[in-house]
Amino acid sequence: MFQSMKIRDKLLLPVVLLIFTMIASSYLLVQQLTQANSAFEGLIRTQLQARYLAKDITAQLSEAGRVANLMLLQHERADYKMTSERLQGVLDLIPPRRDELTGLDPEAVAAIEKVTAAHNAMTGALKPTLDLKNANDFDGATAYWAANARSSLVPALTAMGETADRAAKRANESVINQIASTNERIRYLVIALGLGILVVSGLALLIILRGVVAPLNELTNKIKLLSSGNGNFEVPQATRGDELGAMGKALLIFKGNAEKIRIAMTAEAVTIEIGDVITKAAENDLTVRVDLSDKTGFLKNIGVAINQLLERSNATLRDINLKTRQVASAVAEASTAVGQVSVGARSQNTAVAQVSQALAESALAIRAVSGSANKASEKGITAAHLVERGQMSAEELFNIVEKITQNSRKISQITQVIAGIANRTHILSLNAAIEAARAGEHGKGFVVVSQEVGKLAESAAQNAQQITDIVEQATADAAAGRTASLEVKKTMDSIAGEVSQTSQMIQSIAVAMEEQQAMVTQIEGNLGDIRGIASGNAVAAEEITATMIQLSQLATEQRQQVETFKTS
Amino acid sequence: MGTPQDALTRIACLVEARYGLSPAVLEQRLCGYLGRSSAHDQAQLADQLSVAHEDHPLWQALIEGLLVHETYFYRHMDQLDVVTQEVLPLLRRQNPGGISAWCAGCATGEEAYTLAFMMRDAGLSARVIGTDLSARSIASARLGSFGQTPGLNSFRAMPAVAWSKFSAIPGRPAVWSVAADIRASVEFMVHNLVLPLPDARRMNLISCRNTLIYFSAEGQRRVEENIVASSGPGTILLLGPAERLRYTNVFEPLSYSHPQILHWPEHKAR
Numbered sequence: 001m002f003q004s005m006k007i008r009d010k011l012l013l014p015v016v017l018l019i020f021t022m023i024a025s026s027y028l029l030v031q032q033l034t035q036a037n038s039a040f041e042g043l044i045r046t047q048l049q050a051r052y053l054a055k056d057i058t059a060q061l062s063e064a065g066r067v068a069n070l071m072l073l074q075h076e077r078a079d080y081k082m083t084s085e086r087l088q089g090v091l092d093l094i095p096p097r098r099d100e101l102t103g104l105d106p107e108a109v110a111a112i113e114k115v116t117a118a119h120n121a122m123t124g125a126l127k128p129t130l131d132l133k134n135a136n137d138f139d140g141a142t143a144y145w146a147a148n149a150r151s152s153l154v155p156a157l158t159a160m161g162e163t164a165d166r167a168a169k170r171a172n173e174s175v176i177n178q179i180a181s182t183n184e185r186i187r188y189l190v191i192a193l194g195l196g197i198l199v200v201s202g203l204a205l206l207i208i209l210r211g212v213v214a215p216l217n218e219l220t221n222k223i224k225l226l227s228s229g230n231g232n233f234e235v236p237q238a239t240r241g242d243e244l245g246a247m248g249k250a251l252l253i254f255k256g257n258a259e260k261i262r263i264a265m266t267a268e269a270v271t272i273e274i275g276d277v278i279t280k281a282a283e284n285d286l287t288v289r290v291d292l293s294d295k296t297g298f299l300k301n302i303g304v305a306i307n308q309l310l311e312r313s314n315a316t317l318r319d320i321n322l323k324t325r326q327v328a329s330a331v332a333e334a335s336t337a338v339g340q341v342s343v344g345a346r347s348q349n350t351a352v353a354q355v356s357q358a359l360a361e362s363a364l365a366i367r368a369v370s371g372s373a374n375k376a377s378e379k380g381i382t383a384a385h386l387v388e389r390g391q392m393s394a395e396e397l398f399n400i401v402e403k404i405t406q407n408s409r410k411i412s413q414i415t416q417v418i419a420g421i422a423n424r425t426h427i428l429s430l431n432a433a434i435e436a437a438r439a440g441e442h443g444k445g446f447v448v449v450s451q452e453v454g455k456l457a458e459s460a461a462q463n464a465q466q467i468t469d470i471v472e473q474a475t476a477d478a479a480a481g482r483t484a485s486l487e488v489k490k491t492m493d494s495i496a497g498e499v500s501q502t503s504q505m506i507q508s509i510a511v512a513m514e515e516q517q518a519m520v521t522q523i524e525g526n527l528g529d530i531r532g533i534a535s536g537n538a539v540a541a542e543e544i545t546a547t548m549i550q551l552s553q554l555a556t557e558q559r560q561q562v563e564t565f566k567t568s
Numbered sequence: 569m570g571t572p573q574d575a576l577t578r579i580a581c582l583v584e585a586r587y588g589l590s591p592a593v594l595e596q597r598l599c600g601y602l603g604r605s606s607a608h609d610q611a612q613l614a615d616q617l618s619v620a621h622e623d624h625p626l627w628q629a630l631i632e633g634l635l636v637h638e639t640y641f642y643r644h645m646d647q648l649d650v651v652t653q654e655v656l657p658l659l660r661r662q663n664p665g666g667i668s669a670w671c672a673g674c675a676t677g678e679e680a681y682t683l684a685f686m687m688r689d690a691g692l693s694a695r696v697i698g699t700d701l702s703a704r705s706i707a708s709a710r711l712g713s714f715g716q717t718p719g720l721n722s723f724r725a726m727p728a729v730a731w732s733k734f735s736a737i738p739g740r741p742a743v744w745s746v747a748a749d750i751r752a753s754v755e756f757m758v759h760n761l762v763l764p765l766p767d768a769r770r771m772n773l774i775s776c777r778n779t780l781i782y783f784s785a786e787g788q789r790r791v792e793e794n795i796v797a798s799s800g801p802g803t804i805l806l807l808g809p810a811e812r813l814r815y816t817n818v819f820e821p822l823s824y825s826h827p828q829i830l831h832w833p834e835h836k837a838r
Binding site for chain 2: 534
């Protein structure tokens with residue numbers, strides 16, 4: 001119910017309450033002051049009346065004393081009689097005042113008794129005094145007055161003066177007390193009223209705070225939240241019946257709108273972000289990606305699509321890069337290879353030229369060989385004749401060797417005879433030596449002879465041995481010579497056969513050489529073709545090399561172009 | 569007097585300066601040309617070349633020794649098929665009055681004749697001009713006789729139907745002559761590709777295949793300049809498989825399936 005109160009009512013309620021409190025408190029204050037004032041007035045009036053009465057009584061008493069003195073001084077009957085009447089009149093004024101004072105000031109009883117005593121004394125002494133006066137006893141009259149009346153006058157005057165003073169003093173005190181007590185009361189009242197107002201004000205404040213400010217603050221905070229883009233809050237105030245409820249409902253609408261704006265702004269921000277990514281990609285940086293963690297809905301789908309595009313482009317470019325490198329290296333290798341082929345073709349060309357030249361030379365050589373072969377054929381026939389003669393010479397040689405062998409055998413026999421003679425001569429010399437020794441001094445010369453003969457025999461034996469050795473050697477040589485001459489004969493026989501064969505072969509070689517010459521001529525023609533082919537190959541290879549160099553340059557350019565893209 | 573390497577480098581530089589040919593590509597060929605000649609001879613040759621006129625026999629011999637005349641009829645058949653099927657009909661539509669074609673770097677003329685054959689087969693009236701640096705090759709091309717030698721001869725890739733364009737030469741077996749009327753439609757001239765083509769015609773078709781590969785960067789730049797100078801919007805340019813233009817962007821691939829067939833789009837300015 002409180003929430004349904006309008007703010008105006010909520011504000012009005014404490015104000016009304018406050019005004020009511022103020023009015024009530026003012027009324028109370030005024031009432032209190034009036035009360036205090038009337039009490040004060042009464043008090044003051046009593047005290048001042050009492051003072052006045054006391055002063056009046058004092059004045060009457062004083063007047064009575066002065067009039068009595070006047071009366072005492074007068075000697076004429078008519079004078080003192082009139083004065084005595086005046087005195088009586090003054091004295092008559094005192095009792096009503098005294099009675100009134102008695103009512104007003106109970107404390108003044110003693111003083112009033114003194115006044116009564118003075119009054120009574122003067123009233124009582126008046127007639128005797130007058131009587132004495134009448135009797136012309138003036139001095140007696142004065143004495144009598146003095147004795148009976150005057151003595152009580154002074155204490156009465158004093159008492160009344162004191163009473164008047166006391167009344168004045170009491171009036172003062174009353175005023176002071178009254179003021180003090182009034183002050184006190186007013187203070188308490190003011191404090192109480194203040195407290196009351198405080199309480200009421202507090203209450204009013206509480207109402208305003210609780211009922212208006214707090215919900216306003218809440219709404220303000222929520223509006224602030226909303227303005228900062230945070231729409232994540234509830235608005236319970238919207239159910240209220242007051243203006244805040246209306247504000248809450250409006251805030252809910254704002255919130256709805258803000259949510260829409262937020263979505264729109266988020267979309268814009270995300271679009272800008274995606275735009276940045278695309279810009280970077282357009283600046284060849286393919287490593288950028290749209291952060292998908294904070295995206296939702298179609299923007300996320302766009303982000304995913306862009307990321308896929310970037311991913312694929314990245315992968316493709318990386319792939320192209322790799323392949324381009326591969327192509328570049330392959331082209332470089334192929335270029336080298338083709339260059340080598342080109343060089344090879346050229347050297348092949350040179351080689352073929354050399355072969356061609358060599359072939360021409362060998363054609364000449366073949367011609368020369370052919371001529372030589374014919375000459376050789378003739379020489380072969382001559383050789384056959386020579387070999388025939390050689391054959392005969394070998395036979396003669398064999399016969400000679402044969403004879404040498406027989407002669408050697410004869411010499412060997414002779415030598416054996418000589419060796420036997422030498423042996424026997426040696427034995428003879430030994431015997432001669434023995435005989436010479438037996439002959440003693442006479443045989444001394446014969447000893448010498450026998451020794452010489454011995455030596456001779458020995459030498460003969462040695463010579464015979466040497467001859468034997470020589471002859472044996474000669475025999476062996478002759479045997480070898482025989483074998484050799486047999487070989488020579490055999491060889492000569494075979495040479496004879498071979499020479500005739502060679503002659504035939506040389507003739508066939510001459511024929512072959514002629515054929516060869518024809519073939520070489522044909523080969524020369526073929527070599528010309530080969531030269532043409534090699535030349536064509538070299539030219540083609542050279543053009544391929546130039547193309548390869550160009551391709552390599554293209555691949556390098558492509559790679560550089562691809563490398564301007566930043567890929568991961 | 570220097571080392572053989574110095575002379576070789578000097579000659580390569582002279583060749584590059586005069587003809588734009590790449591020293592890197594021609595080094596082997598130059599080595600082969602110089603052979604085993606002495607350092608002194610090589611240095612002397614370099615000196616002589618540096619002062620000799622282009623027509624000097626030393627230069628001519630050097631050129632003949634350096635150039636690679638690799639060519640044959642109907643070379644790069646796959647590309648020529650596209651030319652027959654797509655390019656020639658296009659050229660016919662664009663140039664009803666006849667077609668001018670330039671075979672730049674034609675060597676002994678086989679490719680220039682091939683273009684002439686194809687245009688003849690397509691029923692196009694065409695003038696083909698074939699140019700090459702080698703005077704000997706141009707002379708051979710003008711002769712229009714080609715030997716069917718064993719190995720890599722000029723006929724190695726020729727389709728059988730194309731034999732109708734040739735006639736046998738009496739007394740010379742395995743040598744064939746290009747039909748006279750076709751020979752008359754092809755003009756050959758010696759031309760250094762780094763210099764503008766003297767023929768001021770705007771070419772409708774330029775075939776510069778396997779030629780740019782022999783040029784240095786600066787040489788290629790000058791060749792491209794001259795090709796562009798002889799071209800105009802609509803011109804078709806045929807390049808070899810490994811070649812690409814580097815210094816001009818007026819030519820664009822006719823289709824991405826055949827990047828070596830380029831054309832100058834009609835709307836594109838020089």
